[in-house]
Structures are given as structure tokens and as C-alpha cells.
Amino acid sequence: MEKLEEIHGNNCVDLKMIPSDIGRLPLLKILALTATFVENVPELPQSLISLCLSSRAVGKVPEIYNRVNLPSLRNLELCFGKDNDETFVYYESKRQPHAFSSLRMKLLNITSVTSFGAWFHCARELELIQCETLCQIQHLPSSLRKLKIRDCSLLEVVDLSNLENLLELSLLNNQNCHIQGLEGLASLQCLKVYNCRSSKFNGLERLKNLRLLLLKMCPSLQTLSNLSNLKNLKEFKLWDCPKLVDIEVVDLSNLENLLELSLINNEICDIQGLKGLALLQCLRVDNCKSSKFSGLERLKNLELLQLRMCWFLHTLPNLSNLENLEDFELWYCPELIQIEGLDRLESLERLDIQCCSSLRSLHDVSHLRKQKKLRQIQQLPSGLRELKISECHLLEVVDLSNLENLLELSLINNEICDIQGLEGLALLQCLRVDNCKSSKFSGLERLKNLELLQLRMCWFLQTLPNFSNLENLEDFELWYCPELVQIEGLDRLELLERLDILCCSSLRSLPDLSHLKKLEMNWQ
Template identity: 25%
Template sequence: MSGLQNLEELSFWRCPELITFDDSIVLLGKLKILNIINCGELKYIPLLKLASLKKLTLSNLYSIKSFSPMLNEALDKLQFLEVIWCPFLKYIPPLKLTSLKTLTLSHIDRIKSLSPMLDESLDKLKILMVEYCAKIQTIPSLKLPSLEELTLSNLSSIESLSPTLDESLDKLKILEVDDCGKLQTIPSLKLPSLEELTLSNLSSIESLSPMLDESLDKLKILKVVDCAKIQTIPSLKLPSLEELTLSNLSSIESLSPTLDESLDKLKILKVVECAKIQTIPSLKLPSLEELTLSNLSSIESLSPTLDESLDKLKILKVVECAKIQTIPSLKLPSLEELTLRYLSSIESLSPMLDESLDKLKILKVVDCAKLQTIPSLKLPSLEKLRLGSLSSIQSLSPMLDESLDKLKSLKVLFCKKLQTIPSLKLPSLEKLRLGSLSSIQSLSPMLDESLDKLKSLKVLFCKKLQTIPSLKLPSLEKLRLGSLSSIQSLSPMLDESLDKLKILMVDGCENLQAIPSLKLPSLEQLWLVILFSIQSLSPMLDESLDKLKILEVHGCVNLQTIPSLKLPSLEKLTLKGLYGIKSLSPMLDESLDKLKVLNIRYCYDLCSFPHVMLPSLEILNLLYCYFLESFPPVMLPSLEILDLSYCKSLESFPRITSRSMTKLKILRLEGCEKLRNIHAINVDSLDEFDYSGCPLANNPVTDFEKAVNKLRQKYRSYIVEYDTEEVGLLMLPNMFAKDFWDQITHFATLIDPKNNKFEVLVERVNGHFAIILKVRFGKKVKCPVFNLPMQFVIDKTSVQPTFNNIVPSSLIGGKWKLFVDCCNLYEEMRMRFGAPVGGKNTALYVKVVAN
């Protein structure tokens, strides 16, 4: 490192063979940031004489037992120190770090004490976080005169915060104590600057005395959560308190004397999951702006809670209070948002809405199963109304009989008995969504009135709806019709000219047989998805849609041909799951000069790709077109990505000439089992080349054939054996590690004795590559056996391009575990399992849809 004197940031990340550092690291005199992460074999870090270092992160170092002599006086500019996941670290020396401002200690399982680490005076330390250190029993007295934020979390052996808080921490503003199961008391808090206090998951705490006996004059936020043994909360003498949250306090029976004192500045009050509370006292809270009452299963009435006038209350939420039968008249002159949800005993909204709530802007009434009628809404300021899962409602009269002149958004969902919706006299309405209204047969007279400002209309899952009237919606920009199983025609709905419509989505209308000619001069996006009865896109596309940029046609399995596309502005075209399409003519016969992306997937019968000139095309995907035999020498001068994966009949690939595909950077030919005739490709000019699953040249002669064969070795399929009577462990011998160390991608296919194929991302477990099966609680389980051989394939559009050092240990139970343990997935991720539309198959595709 002697030649890097000007280096300012250095990261060692996933260096599995790194054991120690060269002494030349001390020559990095200008280094400001040093990260040492996932270096599992690193055992020793030398004395760091880095006079300019400001930030040091040490994470996932499984062989480090001590930081001596690494941390020393020479790091006098270090401001940020983070030590995470060092499970064998037993000792941290005294921190003589005069500039340190932030210190994080997390998942250090063998540390028993923070002495002598914190015995030195860290005069500038502002933030201290200690979490997941299971063996720490005490934290020494904190002599931290500048400390502003302290977090103590998941310290399962801590029994007391003395002497931690015995010293005066005059500048401490934020204190969080979380998940310290053995902590029984918290001492009196002498914290004159404290503004935020959070106490959560303290299962042994029985009282908040003497903690709150001192006056905390500046405290603004107090949260007490999941403290199961607390029976009462003392009177709160907190003159500056603005937010109070009491949640999951299962032993609390009353909020007296908690709220007996006048909390004149309290703005937000949340009382959640306190099952034994039967009444809430009259709220004398003159500044209250937001009130949430949720999961209070013993509450029968909101009197006397709301009997006092709460003149400044803006938001009221009453959720999952199963025994409440009525809500009193709301004398809330400033109320702007009202949510009533999961009130299973409510039969009427009278007398609650009998008073005039002149400023109410948002009203949500959801999952009130016994509610039969909603009174006339005298809400002159209402802008947003949502009615959902009201299973006893049969009519929206007299609710909508009044004119709601300012209403902009209306949602009516899952009201299974609702048969009609009255004429909407809503001159300001911009968004209308109707969903899962299983008894609705017609949208008349609802849409008979002119809704001149309506911009978005969604009608979904109304299975009995047979026709939609002509839409006189001059401002409509987005229209979605989804899962309307009784609709056979879009006439007369689209007969009117919708001059401003930009997005049209028609999906899941399985009996829709034809779509009329689209006279939509402003249309930019058109989505046609899972329309099983559609055989032709004529006359829909016969008109010129000059502004159309995106055309998506998915799962129309009986569609035979697509007419010539006269779409001069088209930029993206996707055809997916069109099993009847054999040719792309005459669709591509017209010049599509602006087309940038062409996606054709799962068009199994497509036999050929035409000779086309697409001057702007940048991405061409032809995936799973099983009968495509050849790819012609097309002129695609702008093409950067070409993917022909799993075109299993493809036998040849054209020569890339100076005129054809000069900008090509990524070429994917994965799973092209018959591909043998590939004209010379300059692999060096490509950023990515995937030839996995293709046959090897039997006698490689040319440099190209040798290069392909060499790359092909990196995409092996491994036959794996396992004993189903023992724990589920599939281990690839360590000799295969090099197959995955520098490859373009790191997918492997594991084939078990039952011929099940599992496509996985190869991960590292204790120096080996393996799959371990565990249920969500961490218990090892037997490998599943699939009687019908299955193939589990990763949707590679959503896979991270990096290794994990350790396979996640407990994600999901059941038969999928064999697959997902090796897919770079984390807890709380959502996955979608799917298969090609229509027909029978044995392949399942897995995609991450949300974190």
C-alpha cells in the first residue's frame, strides 16, 4: 500500500482469505474511511496509526478476539466507530478517542462488560448504541458530558440501569431502552434535557416509578410499548409532553391517574392493544390534534372520552374495538380525518355524524360488518371517502344524496350486498375506484351524470357487471377494467371519444371477445392482460395511435395474429404468453423508428424472427420461444442487450457485422440446448456473455470455441445426494468453490436423486458451499421429496449480483426451503411463485416482489 499515500477511503469486503494486514497500512496518512466487513478469517489487526481516520467500521469478523493494539491514541480524529457481528470478541480496550462522536456496539456475544472501554472520558461522544450483547450484565457509570442519544437494546442479561444513569447526563435528549428482559426497575431519571423516552419490550418491569417521579420538564415524546407487567402508570407531570404512546400493555386496566394531570401541550395520544382497559377518562387535552384508539377489546363506549370538547383535534382513529356499539355525537370543530375500522358491533353511524363536521376532509369506514346504513353526509369539506368491507350495506343512499362538492376521491370496495350506486353529483371528483362489488350488475345511474373532472377510474372484480355505459368523462386520463368476468364487449363504453385518456388497462376479463377501434388521440400506455377470448387485436389497433409509447400484451393465449402496428411513437413493446402467435408479421412490417425495448417471452410457437430494421432498439428479449430455430442477420445498430435464453430449438446465431449490432454489450444464450453454429463473437467486447446450458464444442479448435468451453465450465449442474432420514444438508465439495469465484453470474443447478432441479445462488457456509434446510424457528428438517419432479427457477431480473458470506438461517419453512435458502433472501421479503400462463408444466419461477 506504499503507493497509495493519497487514498481517503479503503474497504475490505468479503475477503475470505485475509488473515492480517501488511504493516504498510500505517503509510496511508490521508485515509479518512476504513471499512473491514465480512473478512471471516481475519484474526489480527495491527496498530492503526492513521492520523486522518474519521470513520471505522468493523463488521462480521468471526475470528477477531481482541482489538488490542488496533485502537490507540493515534486515532485522535476518529469520529465514528462501528463494531458489529464480532461473535468471538471478548475484550475492547479503553477508548482513548478524543474526537469520537458516534459509537455503535452490536451483536458482540462474548463481551461481558463495557469496562474498561468506557472508563476513559469520551468528552465529545454524542451517540451511543449498545444492542444484542447478550452477556453484558452491567453498564458502568457514563461519564459522557456531551451525550445526546443513548440506545440500549436486546441486552438480555441486564438487570439494572444503575450505575449507568446515576451520573448526570445533562445533554441527553433521546433515551431508548428496548428488549431487556431481566430489567426490573429504572432509576429516577435526572435528565434535564431529555426530549424523547422509549421503553419497549421490558417484560420484567412492573412500575414506571421511580423513573418518572422526577420532573422531566423538556420531555416531548414518551412511548411505553410491550411492557406486560406494568399495571399502572403514575400521574404524568410532564409540562412539555407533545406525544404519548401506550401500546400492548396487557395488565393496564385504567388510564387513571396517568391522564389526570393536565397535559396542556399534548398533541398526539395513541392507546393501542391494552386489552383490559374498559374506559378512558374524559380527555382534558386542549392541544390534542391526533387521537388513536386501537385494539381495545374491553372498551364498550367512547363516553366519557369524547364528552369534552377537543377543539383542536384533527385526526381521530378508532380501530378494532369490537365491543363499541355506538359513537357519541362528535363535537370536534377542527376534525379533518376520521377512520373507523374493524368495529364489528357498530350498526349505525348516528349520532356520530349528526353533528356538522365542517372541516372533515378524509373519512374511512372499513370492516364494520353490522353497519347497514350511513346517514346523509353533511360534510362540506370532504375530499376523500373510502368505504370498504361493509358486508351489510345494500345501498349508498341516503349517504351520497347530499352534494359533496369538494369530494376528490371515492373508493367503494368489498361491499358484497351493494346492488346499485346512486347518480354521483360530485363535481370535483378526480379518482373513483369500485372493487369487489359482487352484486353490482350495472354502473347506471352512477355514471349517468357528467363527472367533468374525473381523471382516474378503476373497476375491478365486479363479477356480475355485464355492461359499462358510454363514458362521458372529458378529463379521464387513466382507465383500468380488471377481472370483470361477465363483460363481453367494451361497447358502448369506449364509443365516446376520451380525448385525454393516457393509460388504458384491460386485464382478467376472460369473456371479453373484442375491443372496438380505439379513438384515443392522447393514449400513451395500453395494457391487455389475460384476455383468454380475444383472438385478434383488430379493429382495436386499426386506428392510428400516434402518441402510444408502451404496448403490453400478456397471457392472451388464443390470440393468433397482431396487425401491422402504425405506432410512430412506440418505445416499448411486450408480448408475453401468447401461445398462438407463430410469426411477428405483419406486426413488425411497419417502421417503428422509436422502439427502444422489445420483449417477447413465452411465445412457445413463434417460429421465426423477421428481417427488420429497428434503428432505435436498445433491448431485445426473446425468451422461452421454444420453436424459434434461427435468428436472422438483422440491422439493429443501437442494440445493447440481446437475450435469447431458453430458445431450445435455436441452432444458429448470425455473424455480428460492423453494421448489424455494433453496440452490443450483453448477450445471453442460456439454455439454448441445440445452439451449435455461432459465428465468431468478440467476447472481449461484451460486458456480459451467458452461454450456460448450451452444448460444448466436442473438439474446440478456434480461440472462440475454447473461450466458450472455458466459460461453460462455470455453469455446472451438480448431482447431489442426501439422506432423507438425517438433517437436510446438501454439501458441494470445497473443490468446486473455484467454479463460482470469478464467474459472470453465480447460478448453479442442483439435481437430486429424484431428478428435481433447484436453480440456486451459490453461497458460502463455513468454508463450503451448501444448502441447509431449516424451519422458521431454526430447527433443521429433512429434505422434501417431490413425487413429480419439479424445476425451481430464479427470475433473474430480481437477483442481487453479489455473494452472501453466510446462508440466511431461518427464512421460511416447508417444501420451498430447499430452494430459497440459497437465493439471497432476507427476513420480511415477499416472494411470488408462478408459472407460464396456461397449460401444464413442472417449472416454478420465484421472484422477490418486496423488501
């Protein structure tokens, strides 16, 4: 045992003491014990380099400090409280001896942080979790790099004024918390605030090194400081702040390094400065009262565009310059009339349009032959009259289930495997399908208003439904469908004027059509 170098114990729920003999292990370098009930620590070997201790017995925490003050210790992680924590991170610190530069402390269910003051001079990371009687936090150590405070329901004040070295700050689900000293966090790179009732965040505009800003579920937030100084900001997420009505005071044009912008459920009236976000890759806007998005057309690096519940959106700029756009989602924009420039989006892979009742046409979708990466199209606008999709060689599924007003449908050279929702196209008059991998066309028999049907190069088509209900069909063209065995109901099509069948080698016979006086037939 004297040569033992490492001791690891996970979820040691029955461990209440560490044997005093542990001090006789002269080569011990790593000691890791989690979820214990240890109240005190015996004398530890001077050789110890890394100590990780989690205890749910918090009564004698100050005494533990005297035992872990070892000259060789480099990596120290401590977790105290009633929480069942079994996860620890070991740091490979290169600090000089006698310095606890990598100390991470996790304190649960404590009533005051001042009683742990002797520990704080060396702390780099601090987590305070479920401290339900903790009312205020002051005089935190200036050495802190990461601070996380979560589920402290009575916490009213957090004083951050001396944390000039702080890099990451997370304040999560502390409903009554007010933040002081934010303006002094000159080094801060990441700020996350969730479920906070503060009406403003004073000093936010001074955080010039900020890379990520997340403000979520701040129901009392009414104003935001001007963010134009945050030139290093790469990700900005503003979610569920219903009282934040007007964001026009926020000049986004100076945020030239912004990569991701999410404005969700804020009822924002105006978004200004979009045109300056030259590097933006992801834009999400939900529940916005703006009638337009000026500058959207200049976001050449945009890869994802999601617009949902923009109830008053009337127009969109021409999207033809969004040459890197891969994913475009447009939901619940009932006032939007048209979308221009879709035919120029060479990188588009996914187009999802739902509940845009005023959108009557997607003229540019007829040129989607350039969208060779497009994989799925679903929930297109119900007001569409004409839809053309061609040369989308990766497109496998098309969902037409809500296109009850569609009159003309063309699916050309897409190698589609599944066409869904045909049965709902009650008004459809013209259907063209070329080069399709589907083995059947479910619902085709319900298209009573169909006048022209063209099926070409449907190589795997084996069956067609009975055509007897297609009472308005005048023109039927069937080319290169080698697996099709029979066609039923042709003899009932009183209005059929043209029948052209070419290279359907498995088709052996047709019903007697001699009584169809207007019919001109070609069968080769």
C-alpha cells in the same frame, strides 16, 4: 483522547460497563451506546450535552438516574429492557440548562411504572412495550407529549386523567385494556387504538384538537360518541369493529376539515353527513350494509373513492360533480344497477370495477374521451353488453377477461399497447379498434359470433390469427395497418359481404375470394 467530543457505539452486545475514565474527557459532548448490557453508569463529564443509552440489563435502573443528572444535558434518550433496539432519535432541543425537556424513555418487560417515578418528572416521550405482567398504569407525568403502550397482554387499566399536555397516544395490541381519563386530553392531536376490547371510549367527543383518529380491531366496540365537536379532525379510520352496527348517531357534517375517511369491515348500516365533508380527498368504505351514499355527489375535492363489499348498495348519486376524482374502485357491489356521471370526470386516471353482477352498462364510459389521464382499466363488470373507450391517450392496458356477455366493443384513439382477454368474449358481435399500438390481437380467432370487425391505424400490427373460425363475420374493414403482411382464412368466411382494405402497404396478396358471391371488396 482528551479532545474527544463524540462516542458512538451501535449494537454493543458485549458491553457490560462503561469505563470510569470516561469522566476524564472534558470536551465530550455526545455519548450514544445502543443494545448494551450496562447496569450502571460512572461519573460522566460535565460537558455532556447529549446522552443516548440502551441497556438490556434493568436491575439497577434507578442508580443510573443519579449519574445522568448533569447541568449541561439537553438531549437524553433511554431504553431499558430485553428488546434489541438500535434506533435512537436525537433532539435538537433549545431548552434552558438543568432541564431534561427532551427526555424519551423506552421501557420493556417491566412490572411497574411507579418504580421509575424519579425519572418521570422530565419525560416527554414514553414507550412501554411487551410488559407482559403489567396490570395497570396510573400517575403518569403530566409533562408527557407522546405515549405509546404496546403488547402489554395483562394490562387492564390505563389512567390518562392528568395528561393534559399529551399530543400523541398509541395503544396497540393491549387486548384487555380499558381507558380512563380520555376526556381530559384537551391537547391531544393523534389517537391510535388497535386490538382493544373496550366497548366504548368515554370522552372521545371532547378531544377538540384531535387531528387523527384510528380505531382498528376493536371487536367489543358498540357505540361511538358524537364526533361533531371534532372540527379539527383531518383523518378518521374505523376498521374491523364488527359490533358497531349503526353509525347514524355520528354527525359527520361538522367535520369540515376532514381529508380522509376510512370505514372498513364494520357492517355499518347508515352513513350520514357526507355532504358536509367539503374538503374530503379520500373515501374508503368496505363491507357496508348501506343501500345508498347520500351526499357523495357534493364531494368536489374527492380524489380517491373506494367502495368494496357494499352488498346492499342499489344506487349511487350522479358523480359528475366529482371533478377531482382520479381513482375509482368498485368491488363486490352485486345490487348496483348503474353509475351516472362518469363521462364528466375529467381527472379520472384509474377505473377498477369487479364483481358488480347487476351493472349492465356503463353508458358514460363511451364518453371517456375526456379522460386523457386514464392509465388502466381492469376487471370491468361481467354484465356489460356495450363498452366504448376513446381518447384516453395514456391508457396502455385493457383487461376484458371477464366480459363474457359483451356484445359491442369500441376502443378508439387510446394508443393501447395490450388488449387482454379477447378470447373470452364469446358473444361479441362488433369490434372496433382505432389507433392501437398492439402488434397482435390474441384470441381474435375465437370470436365466432363476430359480425363486424374494424381495425384502423394499428400501426404496429404485424400478424392476425387465422380467420377461418369467424363464421358469422359480415363486414371487415382494415385501414392503415402498414406492417401487416398477410391475412389467413378469409376464403372460409361464407357470410362475408363487405371487405374494405386501405393503405396496408406490406400486404401483398389475398386468398382467392371469387367464390364468395355476396362479397363487395375494395382494396387500395
